[in-house]
Amino acid sequence: MTNSSPSSYDEMLDADGSVRAAYAGYCKWYEEQPPDLLRRKKSEAEAFFRRTGITFNVYGAEDAEERLIPFDMVPRIITANQWRKLARGIEQRVRALNAFLHDLYHRQEIVRSGRFPERLLKGNAAFLAEMSGFTPPGGVYTHIVGIDLVRTGEDDFMVLEDNARTPSGVSYMLENRETMMAMFPELFTRVRVREVSDYPRRLARSLAACAPPAFDASGGRKPVVAVLTPGIYNSAYFEHAFLADQMGAELVEGSDLRVENGRIAMRTTRGWKPIDVLYRRVDDEYLDPLTFNPDSVLGVSGIMDVYRAGGITIANAPGTGIADDKAIYSFMPEIVEFYTGEKPILQNVPTWRCSEPEALAYVLEHLAELVVKEVHGSGGYGMLIGPTSSRKEIAAFEAKLRARPDNYIAQPTLSLSTVPILAKAGLAPRHVDLRPFVLVSPNGVDITPGGLTRVALKKGSLVVNSSQGGGTKDSWVLDD
Amino acid sequence: MLGRSANGIFWLFRYLERAENTVRLVEAGFRMALTRDAKDASDEWRSVIVTLGLQELFEAKFGTEYTGPHVFNFVLRDKENPGNVLLMCELARTNARMVRTGITREVWEAVNESWMKVKELLARPVTETRLGDVLDCIRRQSTQVRGAMEGTMLRNEIYNFARIGSFIERADNTARILDVKYYVLLPAVSYVGSSLDNVQWENVLRSVAGERAYRWLNAGRMDPRGIAEFMLLDGRFPRSLAFCYSKLRSNLASLAREYGEEMESHHILRNADSELHALTVDAIFDQGLHEFIGRFIAHNTQLALQIQRDYRFVE
Numbered sequence: 001m002t003n004s005s006p007s008s009y010d011e012m013l014d015a016d017g018s019v020r021a022a023y024a025g026y027c028k029w030y031e032e033q034p035p036d037l038l039r040r041k042k043s044e045a046e047a048f049f050r051r052t053g054i055t056f057n058v059y060g061a062e063d064a065e066e067r068l069i070p071f072d073m074v075p076r077i078i079t080a081n082q083w084r085k086l087a088r089g090i091e092q093r094v095r096a097l098n099a100f101l102h103d104l105y106h107r108q109e110i111v112r113s114g115r116f117p118e119r120l121l122k123g124n125a126a127f128l129a130e131m132s133g134f135t136p137p138g139g140v141y142t143h144i145v146g147i148d149l150v151r152t153g154e155d156d157f158m159v160l161e162d163n164a165r166t167p168s169g170v171s172y173m174l175e176n177r178e179t180m181m182a183m184f185p186e187l188f189t190r191v192r193v194r195e196v197s198d199y200p201r202r203l204a205r206s207l208a209a210c211a212p213p214a215f216d217a218s219g220g221r222k223p224v225v226a227v228l229t230p231g232i233y234n235s236a237y238f239e240h241a242f243l244a245d246q247m248g249a250e251l252v253e254g255s256d257l258r259v260e261n262g263r264i265a266m267r268t269t270r271g272w273k274p275i276d277v278l279y280r281r282v283d284d285e286y287l288d289p290l291t292f293n294p295d296s297v298l299g300v301s302g303i304m305d306v307y308r309a310g311g312i313t314i315a316n317a318p319g320t321g322i323a324d325d326k327a328i329y330s331f332m333p334e335i336v337e338f339y340t341g342e343k344p345i346l347q348n349v350p351t352w353r354c355s356e357p358e359a360l361a362y363v364l365e366h367l368a369e370l371v372v373k374e375v376h377g378s379g380g381y382g383m384l385i386g387p388t389s390s391r392k393e394i395a396a397f398e399a400k401l402r403a404r405p406d407n408y409i410a411q412p413t414l415s416l417s418t419v420p421i422l423a424k425a426g427l428a429p430r431h432v433d434l435r436p437f438v439l440v441s442p443n444g445v446d447i448t449p450g451g452l453t454r455v456a457l458k459k460g461s462l463v464v465n466s467s468q469g470g471g472t473k474d475s476w477v478l479d480d
Numbered sequence: 481m482l483g484r485s486a487n488g489i490f491w492l493f494r495y496l497e498r499a500e501n502t503v504r505l506v507e508a509g510f511r512m513a514l515t516r517d518a519k520d521a522s523d524e525w526r527s528v529i530v531t532l533g534l535q536e537l538f539e540a541k542f543g544t545e546y547t548g549p550h551v552f553n554f555v556l557r558d559k560e561n562p563g564n565v566l567l568m569c570e571l572a573r574t575n576a577r578m579v580r581t582g583i584t585r586e587v588w589e590a591v592n593e594s595w596m597k598v599k600e601l602l603a604r605p606v607t608e609t610r611l612g613d614v615l616d617c618i619r620r621q622s623t624q625v626r627g628a629m630e631g632t633m634l635r636n637e638i639y640n641f642a643r644i645g646s647f648i649e650r651a652d653n654t655a656r657i658l659d660v661k662y663y664v665l666l667p668a669v670s671y672v673g674s675s676l677d678n679v680q681w682e683n684v685l686r687s688v689a690g691e692r693a694y695r696w697l698n699a700g701r702m703d704p705r706g707i708a709e710f711m712l713l714d715g716r717f718p719r720s721l722a723f724c725y726s727k728l729r730s731n732l733a734s735l736a737r738e739y740g741e742e743m744e745s746h747h748i749l750r751n752a753d754s755e756l757h758a759l760t761v762d763a764i765f766d767q768g769l770h771e772f773i774g775r776f777i778a779h780n781t782q783l784a785l786q787i788q789r790d791y792r793f794v795e
Binding site for chain 1: 481482483484485486574577578580581585588589592593596637641739791792795
């Protein structure tokens with residue numbers, strides 16, 4: 001096995017090159033396998049993915065063909081102890097996010113207390129005036145959250161990003177595990193890994209617990225849950241279909257829906273049938289052409305009125321995007337403390353807000369060392385990674401930054417931890433992050449042990465996004 | 481289930497059926513062309529194009545000269561033909577993707593794999609040498625989808641809509657094949673007894689994969705009326721109109737049971753099915769084979785539209 005670059009934390013091997021506790025069971029198994037086993041299994045797995053149609057569409061790619069997200073066969077492993085601490089930190093953070101959202105759309109105590117600047121709400125497109133004074137069913141704003149974590153040391157996990165709108169990737173968490181179990185069944189008899197496969201059931205239960213006031217529970221009826229997708233050309237369509245299928249819910253498009261007797265109803269072969277909980281995978285902006293983007297054909301005209309009148313639950317609630325805005329991210333330590341009265345268990349990555357003159361001056365001076373991101377960007381686009389950019393690229397970015405400083409934040413270039421991948425010449429360390437999936441309902445916060453590990457397949461690269469050459473790994477949380 | 485899903489599953493199976501029947505038609509044409517002189521071969525290829533309703537498009541591109549490679553490449557993969565087989569497979573898959581939650585993993589994988597194979601096979605022009613393999617492969621793929629469907633799908637409304645799509649399409653295709661070839665089956669004094677008849681008749685049967693079954697039932701004797709009767713009215717032959725309609729009737733009956741009510745389409749179908757059962761081949765020839773088929777195709781289209789309306793396929 002190869003050593004990683006000395007600067008970043010190698011999750012499998014310690015500085016002496018001996019195997020860390022988390023990987024002990026796996027490495028023992030690995031060494032007993034014939035040398036070409038993983039490679040053979042790799043092509044088997046790819047054929048399997050093609051056949052099952054686990055693909056995503058790349059926005060902006062020249063041919064709109066479906067691509068496979070590369071899957072790496074070496075698992076990413078987290079010990080039971082590490083996970084316990086992570087789970088506590090994630091729960092704390094998610095509770096704070098929900099309390100924060102409720103406050104922003106009601107009394108705005110945090111603004112009154114002077115801990116959070118009002119200017120971040122004014123003119124922020126993610127802050128929806130339509131949500132003011134309204135409490136979603138069960139008081140839940142973020143039914144599904146994905147917390148992006150990076151690791152820089154043994155105990156150093158930091159939150160890179162909160163995904164409070166419509167986090168995706170959970171189908172890969174599930175399919176990656178299925179694939180690993182199909183390819184290496186005996187491995188799972190030797191290493192005890194916690195189960196992830198009941199996520200869809202947990203999701204269905206969690207959504208059903210948030211039924212709206214209009215839900216009619218007579219005769220032991222269960223809430224009707226549906227998944228709203230933009231359609232088969234959306235990059236995450238596979239996931240939408242997968243989750244609907246696994247939950248036994250209908251997969252609907254905007255054109256299947258309309259307002260019917262104060263409810264949102266879907267056109268079935270038997271007529272219009274009301275939906276209680278809509279797990280929407282459509283952005284706020286497209287949700288209701290009457291309220292938001294009038295050109296949208298992906299949403300339902302009038303759904304916001306029905307929602308505010310208690311006729312349907314929308315998950316996640318409209319307007320949650322304000323909580324995962326990158327400009328607000330830098331206030332998360334204060335937010336956590338304000339609403340929970342506790343110190344944050346999970347740290348933020350230090351962040352310079354370029355809207356602040358002092359911070360901007362520092363950032364401009366240190367562009368070559370920093371990562372600069374657009375406040376509203378995602379998918380790894382529109383960002384500058386100082387250390388790997390040319391002088392010309394930095395100069396070009398500087399111009400954009402000077403023109404609109406409040407559109408950017410900057411962070412130090414983190415030396416993300418590495419986990420080995422199966423490269424041409426054997427195992428080789430690559431940088432990873434982790435996105436655990438969190439469900440919130442009136443019954444509590446439910447975190448599936450594991451998540452989606454994204455890995456930058458290019459040597460030295462820090463960009464793990466699937467749209468830019470990233471891959472995924474099965475993520476294991478070990479059982480005690 | 482969603483009306484849009486019912487529509488998707490209906491069209492998934494229509495496209496699969498259409499692709500398969502188109503391939504059989506090309507296969508029969510190819511076999512005929514191999515055993516003929518240039519003039520007859522060209523006529524045979526022309527009738528393939530006419531059956532598929534592509535005459536105008538084809539002649540706009542190639543003129544009136546019908547050569548094998550032009551015809552089968554046009555039918556299988558030419559982008560200027562909006563009904564090419566590659567596109568049908570793609571549309572079938574797009575519909576399958578849309579109704580992914582309504583079909584089993586096995587059915588989805590069979591459709592997806594089929595599309596991947598067909599796409600690869602048709603990525604470059606098909607030569608006469610390769611044609612046999614290509615056709616064979618496409619046919620086999622649709623058999624696999626059907627197998628996955630039989631073995632894994634719940635027998636519920638989704639299954640019923642799938643079957644209804646298949647049999648509406650199959651009845652239409654069989655009728656169209658007969659319509660173009662009907663003159664071969666008409667009594668023409670000058671041909672009687674010639675070997676040409678036998679080969680042509682057999683080829684009509686081959687287009688619907690019925691030559692073996694027919695020979696077996698009739699101890700090898702070919703007779704045009706018998707062939708027409710077999711393709712139209714024989715309830716044992718899975719590509720006959722009578723068979724398709726009895727399947728449509730049983731699937732629509734299941735829907736009526738499940739939904740607790742009959743729709744307009746049930747009445748239309750019951751009438752059409754009873755009519756088919758009461759008909760004799762002599763009666764058909766008396767009213768005119770061509771006229772009969774023309775009316776049948778029109779009614780079949782009406783039935784499909786009524787089913788789409790009754791079950792809210794579209795708004």
